Amino acid sequence: MSADRSVLRRAIERGEQDGGAIEFKERLTREVHLADGRMESLAAQLRHRVLSGDGEATYVVGVTDDGGLAGISPDVFSETMDVLSLLAEEAGAHIDDVDTWSVGDVDGGVAVDRPGDTTAEQEANGDTGLVGLATIREGAMLETDDDHIVVGTAGHVDHGKSTLVGTLVTGMADDGQGGTRGFLDVQPHEVERGLSADLSYAVYGFGDDGPVRMDNPHRKQDRARVVEEADRLVSFVDTVGHEPWLRTTIRGLVGQKLDYGLLAVAADDGPTETTREHLGILLATELPTVVAITKVDAVDDERADEVVREVESMLREVGKTPLPVERHGVEAAVDEIGDSVVPVFRTSAVEKAGIDELDELFRALPKRATPDREEFRMYIDRTYDVKGVGAVASGTVNSGAVEAGDELLLGPMPDGSFRPVEARSIEMHYHRVDRATAGRIVGIALKGVDEADVKRGMVLLPREANPDPVREFEAEVVVLNHPTRIQEGYEPVVHLETASEAAEFSPAGGRLLPGDSGRTRVRFKFRPYLVEEGQRFVFREGQSKGVGTVTDVNPGGNVDVAADDD
Incomplete structure (x- = not known):
């Protein structure tokens, strides 16, 4: 039995108790459970469960009152989560996490997980639907700061940009083998080869006592903790350094709403043709850029000085003025970074050299101006089909704001039309939020469309918009x-x-x-x-x-x- 299924089994075995934190629900509907005073009663029940669990309650959905596996359809499960979210909000709490299983085959009283099954496949397999486990936590859904900055990384393969970001967001020194890079790579073959083949994301932040970092970025709860605790957030869109995936790098630098660029140049290699190409893309998109000379621990001072001179020459060739932070300080870098000035840092993820200075920089850099357009707009970068939730579109909010429950338009479709959808829920770095504004990297669960119909390059707009797509x-x-x-x-x-x-x-x-x-x-x-x-x-x-x-x-x-x- 998998660990996930054992969580469900333990919840069912513990069962509902008057003073306990576990509640069984077969289903919740808007028509029945949000009408005629029922909402207030159910919200009070939820509040009781949360207080009984010292700030955390567990709702097992798709089960009978005695814990039997009833199973509900994906559509009913989605409506149940919508209603549960509203009840939690009424009770001053929020849904922190949801796990789902397919019902049909049974292993020791718990559903066997077949996460890839569609509704039709469930019916063909004899499954009766879904059973889920929702974790409810005390406190409203997160409200984020308005100066959250997003940094796009670039640089040649094996120049240490992912490792540097891994060290920044964890505070851990690298093992010299790119160990902290593993916190960002998202595909199994990337971990095996030590190369990144798609965009990956990371986050850390700052509070009154300094940086707020992740203890284990592989745990989505840890990312959510950073988002919740930090007063100021810094997100990284880590791009791809290997030449065959240049298209993906361009997508990361052009397709995200970035505030700054971070270009990595390895001290043991120096600027390469790929380095120059990535710099050209950063500058062509008018992105204020920082250069980090990485791996200074791997070379002597003379070689590090030589690479710094090569980087300064490369910058001057494209009409930029290098600003060595070692000589002029971080404050000058914050003040001068922009159209013509590029700060240059010396760093080592192994010795954590330059990490404090980069922390100081990212804590102080201002949020760049957002578009004058007040209307919500988000270009879709990734799509997911999440069991029990449905289609999820991920991207960076380009302008305006979106709230859970908003009615939106999705498109253009191949024929130029736009489809009405609803923003069912919003997540940012695995933390559920009730509202997202320009610059946020978010995932939006969409009601009214299948994931197969949502494509990269499409856009989400308010329902009242009148978009005019072009060829x-x-x-x-x-x-x-x-x-x-x-x-x-x-x-x-x-x-x-x-x-x-x-x-x-x-x-x-x-x-x-x-x-x-x-x-x-x-x-x-x-x-x-x-x-x-x-x-x-x-x-x-x-x-x-x-x-x-x-x-x-x-x-x-x-x-x-x-x-x-x-």
Whole structure:
């Protein structure tokens, strides 16, 4: 029996007691349990359970009063969680965690877990639905600070950026083998190979007594604790350093609402072509950037000085002024970082050199200005199908705010339409929140759509919005690198917000040469997206690279996307 199932078994075996913290519920519905004074009675019951458990109660859902496994459908389970959330809020508490199991096969009175089963598969297997265990904790759902900053990392493979972030968020010295990097890698093959192949996320923060770090980032409760305890949060979007996954790195730097960039350069290797490419992307997206010279413990002072000089030269080549923090101090770095100044730190995750200085920097850096637009907008970066919850869309809130229960629009769909959905619940770094504002990295559980229909590059908007998706737009572009020339019909991949889509270029004047800047029409090959003037994007095809800014989202009138299906 798995540990998860043993938790359910113990809860059922302990059972309901008058003075206990466990409550059995087969199901909860809005119609029955939120009407005619029933809500107040159930909220009082929940409050009693929470107080009996010294601030924590357990609700076992999908079971009969005597603990029998009844099972409920995924839709009923979702409604039950909605109602339970409202009851908890009424009682001054919140749902902290939910575990679910499929019912049908039984092992010692507890459901055998088949997390991949769809509703149809459950019926085919003879399953009668879901049983779940919800942990309720005292206290309202988290309200987060308004100056939470998000930092995007970049750098060549094996230059220590993930290890550095791991040391920052835990305070642990690395073992010299990239051990703290393991706190960020999210796929089994990444841990095995020591390489990151997708974006990963980490968080730490600051309170009155200094940094608030994670003891064990693999435990989602530990991340939630940091979010709850810290007065000021710093989230990291850790990107990919290996060249084959450059597309993923671009998605991390372009598709997230970042406040600052952190570029890692290993002292034993120095700046590489990938380093320069990542720096170019950071600067092209106008992101204030910090350079961390990593692994200074692995080289002597002479080599470290040499790499610092190489980094300073690299920065000057692109019109930036390096600011060595060792010489000028962290306060100067906070004051000067921006369009033209790039602070440079010397660090070692093994010896924790430079960690205190980076802490001081991240504690003091101001939140960058948010868009003037007050309307909620979130471009979707990842999607999940969570059993008992349904479709979850993850991304960074681009503007405005969203609350649990808000009615939203999701799209555009391939035909350009938008679908009405509801924000069932919101999580930030595994902590349930009732509201999320611009800059927050969140997951939003969506009611009214299947996960298979939610795609990266889509956007969530308020229900009253009137979005106008496009297949083509005009832009001002700069060609950073190209072996020959860009001309009519050139087809790179365009990375705009979280969308990564092949597009066809039609340059004004017929061509663009390396180093040129000019105007071009850009047409997505396969589907429309929500694009607006002023958005920055990166394009890439083979060794060709460039950046651009959207200048007109209606060049000569866009065709009806539903009728134009290439």
